[in-house]
Amino acid sequence: MAQRIGYLGLGSNVGVPRENLAAAVAALPAHGVCVLASSSTYETDPVGDVLDQPDFLNACLRIATELEPEELLGACKAVERELGRVAQESPDYVRHGPRPIDVDLLLLGELEYSSERLRLPHREVTSRRFVLVPLLDLDPELTLPSGTRLADALAALPSGERDDVRLAGDPLL
Numbered sequence: 001m002a003q004r005i006g007y008l009g010l011g012s013n014v015g016v017p018r019e020n021l022a023a024a025v026a027a028l029p030a031h032g033v034c035v036l037a038s039s040s041t042y043e044t045d046p047v048g049d050v051l052d053q054p055d056f057l058n059a060c061l062r063i064a065t066e067l068e069p070e071e072l073l074g075a076c077k078a079v080e081r082e083l084g085r086v087a088q089e090s091p092d093y094v095r096h097g098p099r100p101i102d103v104d105l106l107l108l109g110e111l112e113y114s115s116e117r118l119r120l121p122h123r124e125v126t127s128r129r130f131v132l133v134p135l136l137d138l139d140p141e142l143t144l145p146s147g148t149r150l151a152d153a154l155a156a157l158p159s160g161e162r163d164d165v166r167l168a169g170d171p172l173l
């Protein structure tokens with residue numbers, strides 16, 4: 001089976017976030033995901049439905065995998081479970097709420113894909129500063145299958161006061 005290059009987004013705002021991101025990097029290979037490179041880490045203001053929660057630490061990874069899209073989503077969710085994330089099906093789950101780890105599938109090669117459980121590219125990839133900044137760290141020329149340059153998407157975002165992204169630390173590998 002052919003390998004595809006993809007990009008994952010990592011986020012954490014519970015426990016020791018850098019350790020949680022590093023643990024996700026360490027856990028991915030056992031699920032068929034080879035981690036090729038990491039962005040720097042960024043401290044970011046919470047965005048979404050819950051603003052009153054600790055800042056997040058975010059980073060993005062470049063990966064290589066033979067997994068098909070739904071299998072790769074399964075791998076991301078398995079890593080979240082291993083690191084103690086409350087499953088979406090649990091009564092304790094809070095959408096956009098605090099979490100030890102979030103592993104989002106952002107891009108997988110040139111694939112455009114849509115099912116009940118998965119959209120590729122991730123539907124928020126062009127609207128979240130905490131995703132765009134680390135992705136561009138990995139590849140300033142990164143472009144969506146539609147042809148949209150992510151650098152242009154970032155430049156087009158309104159400069160809000162509540163979605164700041166601050167360089168926090170070295171890449172995770």
Ligand SMILES: Nc1ncnc2c1ncn2[C@@H]1O[C@H](COP(=O)(O)OP(=O)(O)OP(=O)(O)O)[C@@H](O)[C@H]1O
Nearest residue numbers: 088095096097102104105106117118119120121122
């Ligand atoms: N590209 C994708 N990557 C990860 N999850 C996706 C993707 N496309 C659709 N989903 C679906 O979104 C659901 C919710 O994801 P998650 O639990 O990470 O939500 P969230 O982090 O609270 O919010 P958001 O979806 O805005 O990131 C997942 O269970 C998954 O089925």
Ligand SMILES: Nc1nc2c(c(=O)[nH]1)N=C(CO)CN2
Nearest residue numbers: 011044045046047048056096
């Ligand atoms: N800054 C930031 N905000 C978020 C994040 C995140 O990773 N970083 N993840 C969320 C759940 O998807 C909701 N809000």
